[in-house]
Amino acid sequence: MDVESLFAEQYERVARLIGRVIRDPGRAEELAVEVFLKYARSSLPSGSNVEGWLFRTAARMALDELRAQARRRRYEPLLRLAGKVATPEEIHNGFQEQARVRAVLGAISLREAELLVLRSEGVSYEELASALTLNPASVGTLLSRAQQAFRKEYVKRYGTESY
């Protein structure tokens, strides 16, 4: 399938996956385009799971961006001293839970975060195994470990679970 057809078919899903993770729609669309540019440069062997590759790359790029944002946020106290306004999370309590989830995803290991993001996109165990080059038999165990790591990090940061 040529890149243009693939773009028409998968762009929206790729962009929304990234948008869920990083929230900024403009940046999500930029990164989604970058995913397809990466695909055009890649030399995937014929018969590869292209969709899985796109989702994995999108999840990886979104999580990398999330971590970069977290690093930048470390300097925010200094910016606030310089008169920066509060973040939308601080103004709108409705976004608080999303901000927490993003912070936790940015803190746990990349592979675990990838598993959780892709699984929450409805990617099946078989597709996860193919996209992340995992043994299909171990996907369940790895996913369970990722969930435990998520919960542990969440409790460590915020004390209690909101649910």
Added chain:
Amino acid sequence: MEPKAIDLFVERSMAALTAEPGWTTDTARALQRYQAVAAARRRRRVWVVCGAAAACVFVLAFPGTRVFAERCVAACVAETVAVGQRLGVTAVPAFTLTDASGQTVRLADFRGKVVLLNFWATWCPPCKTEIPWFVEFQSKYEAAGLVVLGISMDEEGWAAVRPFMEKNPVNYRMMAGNDAVAREFGGVASLPSTFLIDRSGRVVWSHSGIADRAELDGRLRAMLTDGSRR
């Protein structure tokens, strides 16, 4: 917390993660952006390739820059050889030349001997200073397993070397060299250049410029003694 409960907790947390409300993607505009960026990157690649080609042409077109580039490459190769020597992973050089009588000389023929290899030229005064030392080493250490080889780098080849040798006969084999042989020894940046090659064919010592006679003598004795012990 029970595994099932953790599963539910993470599922709910991840479900809270939604894209910006009211955001709709614009696939057509994104495709345009994709095509524009891809075209710009293709153009940039073409410019980089053209730039590299132009730089190569520029370097090779003018004698000054060409010589400079050759010196840079020779220096890099020499440095690589020197590092290799320090690490003990020096590549074994090889060459095939003809001597004054037209006989073929291969470095590989002297495996098992200690070889003193000297690059020189008839127009080089320090080279002429060293030649009597090598004559002396050849006669003194031949029985212990030393072979001295001289490689002239005169551009005129035998036309320059033969008259010189008639006036200054030597007791070791002399050959007319070329750039390929010099490259085998890291480019030979200056003359004279001397290399000591051990019995297994590895370059174990090299020196650019006139050597220290006593030091060279000491190294030869050490190498020949070391070899005789084995």
